[in-house]
Amino acid sequence: MSAQPVVASSSSNFKTILLVIGSYAIGGSVGYLCVKLLMTQFHLSGKFLTSADAVALWLGIAFLGAGAMLAFVSTNRTLLARSMEGEGVEVPATDDEVRISRLQAAVLALAGVMLLTPIFALHRVSLHPGFAVKVYFAIVVLFVLQTVLNVRLWRASDEYGRRTMLIVAASTFGIGQALLFLWGVAGRLGLTAGISGWDAIILLMSCYMAVGLGSWFVARWGLRSKIRRGERVL
Amino acid sequence: MKNKLRVLRAERAWSQGELSVRLGVSRQAINAIETEKHDPSLELAFRMAALFQLPIEQIFEPETK
Numbered sequence: 001m002s003a004q005p006v007v008a009s010s011s012s013n014f015k016t017i018l019l020v021i022g023s024y025a026i027g028g029s030v031g032y033l034c035v036k037l038l039m040t041q042f043h044l045s046g047k048f049l050t051s052a053d054a055v056a057l058w059l060g061i062a063f064l065g066a067g068a069m070l071a072f073v074s075t076n077r078t079l080l081a082r083s084m085e086g087e088g089v090e091v092p093a094t095d096d097e098v099r100i101s102r103l104q105a106a107v108l109a110l111a112g113v114m115l116l117t118p119i120f121a122l123h124r125v126s127l128h129p130g131f132a133v134k135v136y137f138a139i140v141v142l143f144v145l146q147t148v149l150n151v152r153l154w155r156a157s158d159e160y161g162r163r164t165m166l167i168v169a170a171s172t173f174g175i176g177q178a179l180l181f182l183w184g185v186a187g188r189l190g191l192t193a194g195i196s197g198w199d200a201i202i203l204l205m206s207c208y209m210a211v212g213l214g215s216w217f218v219a220r221w222g223l224r225s226k227i228r229r230g231e232r233v234l
Numbered sequence: 235m236k237n238k239l240r241v242l243r244a245e246r247a248w249s250q251g252e253l254s255v256r257l258g259v260s261r262q263a264i265n266a267i268e269t270e271k272h273d274p275s276l277e278l279a280f281r282m283a284a285l286f287q288l289p290i291e292q293i294f295e296p297e298t299k
Contacts, residue, residue, distance in 0.1 A: 081251060081261070084260070084261050084262050084265075091249055091251025091252050091254075091255065091261075092251075094251075094255060096260075097260065097261075100260075157260075158258075158259040158260050158263055159259070159263065159274070159275050159278060160259065160260060160262055160263035160266050160267075160272050161260060161262070161263075163272065
């Protein structure tokens with residue numbers, strides 16, 4: 001048997017990298033327009049909205065949109081199979097694949113709702129401070145629900161799915177920690193404004209979105225590197 | 235780790251989806267192994283060996299420099 005398995009070449013690496021960069025550019029532009037539209041429609045500008053709030057709006061829309069899209073795709077087993085498979089699809093998505101996709105959709109949508117809710121509650125909270133406690137309680141309930149779904153997703157995934165989750169989590173931690181460190185030090189030295197808990201979580205969620213989206217493209221179209229194969233590169 | 239999974243699958247005219255069902259893993263896992271993005275666990279490698287009725291070393295081969 002002389003045939004060699006097909007592996008991602010440098011040209012397909014280039015294609016994957018282009019796809020990732022293109023998706024960031026398109027997602028960023030569409031998100032920016034959506035945020036501008038929402039700010040106008042819901043009078044979110046002015047004293048109620050910080051830069052972190054604007055990014056939270058963008059992230060919330062992106063998470064909610066991704067969740068809705070995945071939920072829609074999961075209603076058609078052939079379409080779902082095509083989104084996962086690297087070649088011609090003959091087998092429609094199985095029950096397990098549909099279940100995992102719906103769990104992912106619910107986790108993404110809940111993340112979007114939890115990021116958007118505080119922003120849309122800001123105006124009312126400014127008029128009725130007691131409303132903040134009710135909003136906070138509702139978000140805690142959603143967070144507990146999302147945590148349960150995340151655990152179910154982990155348990156339902158196979159070794160490759162779990163490995164992908166671990167890589168996304170580790171990459172998000174590494175990049176987020178570096179950015180938070182640099183921002184924190186600059187703030188402590190008085191070079192920038194201080195960082196709030198909300199700023200920090202929005203920064204981490206931005207990293208998570210960027211890494212998660214990149215990992216989906218890499219999982220779907222491949223990226224061949226010595227580092228990924230566990231080889232020493234020095 | 236190089237592997238002959240794609241060839242073995244093609245010889246049996248199985249799609250990635252079919253093989254994933256037979257091995258009890260996702261089709262993304264099959265795709266990732268075939269494209270050498272993921273080295274399977276020992277447990278999965280043994281399941282593959284049993285399915286194709288081949289020794290593991292006839293399916294997987296370490297990459298040599």
